[in-house]
Amino acid sequence: MTRAVWKYPVPPYVEETIRPTMLPAGARVIHADVQRDGVYVWAEVTDPDPAALSARWLGVFATGQEIPDGWQHVATATTPGAEFVWHVYGVPAP
Numbered sequence: 001m002t003r004a005v006w007k008y009p010v011p012p013y014v015e016e017t018i019r020p021t022m023l024p025a026g027a028r029v030i031h032a033d034v035q036r037d038g039v040y041v042w043a044e045v046t047d048p049d050p051a052a053l054s055a056r057w058l059g060v061f062a063t064g065q066e067i068p069d070g071w072q073h074v075a076t077a078t079t080p081g082a083e084f085v086w087h088v089y090g091v092p093a094p
Contacts, residue, residue, distance in 0.1 A: 005030065006045045009038050010088055012060045020055035024048055027056075032075030032088045039077050039086050057091040 010021055010032070023029075027043040034040075039060045058074065061067055063085045071089040078085050 003044055003046055004048065005042050006048055007035075007040050007042050009040055010058045010060050012039075021058040022053040023056045025052050025054045029058075029074050029088075029090075032077040032086075034077050034079045034084075034086065039088065041075065041088060059089055061087045061089055063087070 006024075006027075008021055008023055021041070023043055024045045024047055026047070027045045029041045029043045031042040032039060033042075041058065059071070067087075067089055071091055074088040074090045076085060076087050
């Protein structure tokens with residue numbers, strides 16, 4: 001089994017609406033950071049096949065923003081100069 005690290009965008013959590021982040025099944029998020037115009041997660045992937053993508057509910061929260069019950073911390077990212085700090089949370093798979 002081979003492994004590789006892939007990058008995926010994470011949408012902001014706005015007024016209780018969120019789009020899923022599509023990750024390959026079994027992907028393990030290992031890092032989050034700000035790049036260009038958004039927040040991304042890097043995940044360790046064993047099968048990057050686009051046909052095997054599954055929805056993962058990840059969202060970006062600002063410092064001080066309320067986090068809904070049931071969401072768990074995944075990673076934290078800062079902008080250059082640490083002007084803003086963003087927190088990636090996810091809903092655990094059932």
